[in-house]
Amino acid sequence: MRFKVLLIDDEPGALEGMQLWIDWERLGFEIVGTCGNGAEGLRSIGELNPDLVVTDVNMPLMDGLEMIESWQKNGDRKISFVIVSGYSEFDYARRAMRYGIAHYLLKPIEQDEAEKELQAAYQELLQEYEEQHISQIASYEETVSLLKKAAMEEPQSVADLTVLERLSASREAWNFCLVQCDPPLYAPSRETAASLVRNQDAMYLVDLEMHCFGIVYGYTPARGDENEAWAILTQLSQSYSPYRVFMSTGAGETSLVGLNSCYKTARAAILHNFYDSGYAEIKKYESVGNHVFQYHYDQIRLMDGIIGAMNLLDISGLEDAVSSAVQSFREMAMAPEIVKKIVIHLMYKIMEYLQGLDGEPASSLLEKYNSLLSGLSDAVLLLEDLMGYLLHCGKDTIDLMLQEQMRRSQGIIQEINEYIRGHYREALTIKMLSEIFYLHPVYLGQLLLRKNGISFNELVHNLRIEEAVALLQQNRLKNSEIAEQLGYSNYGQFLKQFEKRMGVSPNEFKNRI
Structure with a gap:
């Protein structure tokens, strides 16, 4: 010193x-x-x-x-x-x-x-x-304790109220800035705020429950120090911007005796951060106080979309269902706690698919998402990030299910190709094949593409045109009879596929023989 x-x-x-x-x-x-x-x-x-x-x-x-x-x-x-x-x-x-x-x-x-x-x-x-420092700390802590009681509406003595009134007299108005942190970020976030507030007049840091703390601040509008207080809060929010932190301010009061009202309105305002585009934006109660959240949501449509996509191993369908839910939640202004409950429920339903799979990859995914879900209720999350967890959970599960299905189906791919070669003259479709071999049509199409290097439809057309060449060389049947024998419903379709592969029409091909 x-x-x-x-x-x-x-x-x-x-x-x-x-x-x-x-x-x-x-x-x-x-x-x-x-x-x-x-x-x-x-x-x-x-x-x-x-x-x-x-x-x-x-x-x-x-x-x-x-x-x-x-x-x-x-x-x-x-x-x-x-x-x-x-x-x-x-x-x-x-x-x-x-x-x-x-x-x-x-x-x-x-x-x-x-x-x-x-x-x-x-x-x-x-x-x-040192004596002065200790005295200042003790005095500050006593003030903070009193402010916390006022904010939480705890019983106060006449002496407490007298102190609050005396403290209130130093400024014309008071307000409460609520800071909600993702649990792992609470300690460093609080320390950042404490260092910024420590030497400020009429600013006090108050610890709250559930990974939250508040900043009680006073100002006198005529002196313009409200802007000074706001500048400090803005500086704090900017330091938090890369991290998952929500901030809000309540409705101001003329006395610290009314601090509970400031705190309650700040709590109401902070819920609206859920629909923001970024973290640590300060939500003012005066700008959102009239906006009302909805607490009833029909989950059946969303559940059908998600579970339907999971059953079909359809990642595109899953993405559409999640995107539609995001839009619906925003339009309806669903209460954040309701959205969280819905997402948590859906993720547990998705994880039931993992429980039916054997092996270390499934166990690892279950461990990963069980750990995530254990802290999701208390996590500070934007809507987009929360729905991102749901989407990733579904995608990871579908990917693993596809891998498992591929592993199990490798043995029958030769049998499927032989079936195609025996029935390509018929009105064969990928849906018919999927029903015969008990495989999802999307997955079956992907499986054939990986194995053969071409799609199912290309394979069928190749086999048909290959036989058409042999029949044309024999010159026993009319072109229309060949097309019908190979399974084409009309001659135009046969002509298109033949020219695509051979570069000439069937008649031109016969003239060259």
Whole structure:
């Protein structure tokens, strides 16, 4: 700890000697100024705010003791003094005792003696500083405790109300800024706010339950300090912007006795952060107070869309269902807690599919999403991020189910291809195949594409045109008869597929034979 010191002496040589002969930095002091008489010293004390003043007593205009007496009567803070005088000026020393001056340096100043005296002065200043600091902390904590009781509408004594009214009188209006943090971020978020609020007038940090804290702040609109308070809150929100933190302010009150109303309205406002595009935007109650949330939602349509997509292993259908739900929640202004309950329920339904799968990948996914769901109720989340969890859970589960289905179906892919080669002349479709082999049509199409390198339809057309070439070379059937025999419902379709693969029409092909 370093204290500021002011040196006062009418002799320039004495001032220079004190600066050079004494190691002020080692003793814990920093010289902030020098003066040549008591009148000048009085002005410098007010401007420089030193902790210690070392002053000669015998000076023109105003001697050192007159300066000390004037400061002790009219000054706005306590200052420690060390006086410097000669052996013949004992009367000054005796008068100094009346002003509580305990430290006295004799001229000519001896370095060792001066350092001992200054060390003692330093210890007194340090002890006084620590006592004041402890007192300030205790006073601040008592105030914060009282403000928390007021915000939470806990019973208060007459003495408590009196203190609140006295504290209220320092500002014309008061409000409450609520800060809600994602649980892992609570400690660093609170520390950031505490460091920012710590030295601000009429600003107090109040700890609340459920990973929340509040900032009680006062302002006087006529002085414009409401803008100053808002600037500090905005600075805080900007420091939180990359993180999952919600902030809101309530409706202002003229007295801290009404702080519970500020707190309640801030709680109402913070729910609206759920529909924001980013975190840590400060939601003002005055801008959202008239907006009403809905608490009833028909889940059947959403449930059918999600579960239907899961049954069909249809990621595109899942994405559509989730996107539609996001739009519906926004349009209806569904209460965030209701949306969370719906999403949590859906994720548990999706995870039932994982429970039917064996192996480490399924176990890992179950562990991952069980861990996520355990903290989802308390998590600070935007709607988009919450629905993102639902979508990722569904996608991860479908991917794993597809992998499992592929693993199980690898053995029958040859059988499916043989069936196609035996029935390509018929009106064969992927849906018919899926019913014969008990596979989802989307998955079956993907499986054939991976195995054959071409789609199911391309494979069927290739087989048909391959046989058409052989029949044309025999020149026994009409072109229309060949098309009908190969399963084409009309000649135009046969002609299109033949030209696509052979580059010429069936007639041109026969003419080349």
